[in-house]
Amino acid sequence: MGYETILFKAENGVATITLNRPEKLNAFNDQMIGETTAAFKQSGRDKEIRCVVLTGNGRAFSSGQDLADVMARGGTFSIGDHLRHGYHKLIKQMIRLEKPIIGAINGIAAGAGCGIALATDIRIAADSASFMLAFSKVGLVPDSGTNWLLPRLIGQARAYEMAVTADKIPAEKALAWGMINRVVPAAQLMEVVAAWSEPFATGPTLAYGLTKRAMNHAWNTDLFDALEYEAYLQEIAGRSHDNKEGIAAFLEKRSATFKGE
Numbered sequence: 001m002g003y004e005t006i007l008f009k010a011e012n013g014v015a016t017i018t019l020n021r022p023e024k025l026n027a028f029n030d031q032m033i034g035e036t037t038a039a040f041k042q043s044g045r046d047k048e049i050r051c052v053v054l055t056g057n058g059r060a061f062s063s064g065q066d067l068a069d070v071m072a073r074g075g076t077f078s079i080g081d082h083l084r085h086g087y088h089k090l091i092k093q094m095i096r097l098e099k100p101i102i103g104a105i106n107g108i109a110a111g112a113g114c115g116i117a118l119a120t121d122i123r124i125a126a127d128s129a130s131f132m133l134a135f136s137k138v139g140l141v142p143d144s145g146t147n148w149l150l151p152r153l154i155g156q157a158r159a160y161e162m163a164v165t166a167d168k169i170p171a172e173k174a175l176a177w178g179m180i181n182r183v184v185p186a187a188q189l190m191e192v193v194a195a196w197s198e199p200f201a202t203g204p205t206l207a208y209g210l211t212k213r214a215m216n217h218a219w220n221t222d223l224f225d226a227l228e229y230e231a232y233l234q235e236i237a238g239r240s241h242d243n244k245e246g247i248a249a250f251l252e253k254r255s256a257t258f259k260g261e
């Protein structure tokens with residue numbers, strides 16, 4: 001599929017989606033929201049792809065919604081519908097993708113860009129990156145899932161502070177707060193991300209995907225229900241090739257060759 005606002009590469013089981021509007025710090029217009037959603041969908045359908053990396057071209061990850069695009073639409077524009085038909089589809093696509101998504105956060109992630117960064121599963125940030133709930137600077141409420149995701153990661157006190165101050169939170173602080181998994185020197189970001197994505201691309205993809213489903217399900221339920229759901233998913237994982245192969249490899253004292261199924 002040909003894309004114009006993103007770069008898409010699939011190699012050795014890893015798809016890399018690069019937001020590619022660097023002159024606007026990778027601000028999202030409708031086309032980029034649609035193409036990013038389509039690239040995640042394509043990654044979900046392709047059995048060869050077992051891990052997805054999301055990053056940005058240039059000095060930013062994403063500055064969020066393209067504000068010039070919003071202005072150009074004038075007064076009849078419905079932000080609610082824009083969210084429902086755009087960002088919501090993208091975020092749902094990411095959450096439902098049963099393969100690990102690594103966010104390679106190369107620079108600032110602001111507004112909806114912060115929401116999209118938080119919807120990745122493993123977040124590795126350059127030491128030059130930062131996170132900003134820019135919404136209040138333009139008189140808006142946080143969106144793109146940030147009200148749900150951020151308080152769960154860093155607690156409501158810090159999340160609300162981020163929302164009302166719109167302060168830039170540097171990568172090191174984001175790490176200390178539990179928002180991200182690692183901070184690495186900017187020049188080494190993609191090398192470190194490759195060291196994470198390569199084993200994911202040869203790992204037990206079915207188990208990784210069901211784990212994502214189990215943890216997302218567990219946010220919205222009680223312990224007894226979570227226990228039952230774990231048993232249901234483990235029944236599926238327990239019938240997989242990779243479970244049999246993993247046990248055999250352990251007993252034979254060799255490394256496992258997973259097929260991802």
Ligand code: LHQ
Pocket residue numbers: 023024025027063064065066067068069070079082083108110111112113134135137138140143
């Ligand atoms: C941009 C943008 C941008 C357009 C930089 N748009 N051009 C959802 C639904 C509907 C409506 C509204 O919103 C939402 C959700 C949201 O995402 S709301 C939040 C939207 N984002 C923001 O408010 C962030 C706006 N950007 C900034 O505050 C700064 O650009 C940051 C702090 C990200 C970076 O600052 P600097 O490093 O100083 O860069 P810069 O401001 O000089 O930007 C570089 C260029 O990128 C510049 O263009 P120019 O032609 O002057 O070189 C900016 O206009 C353009 N740009 N963000 N979101």
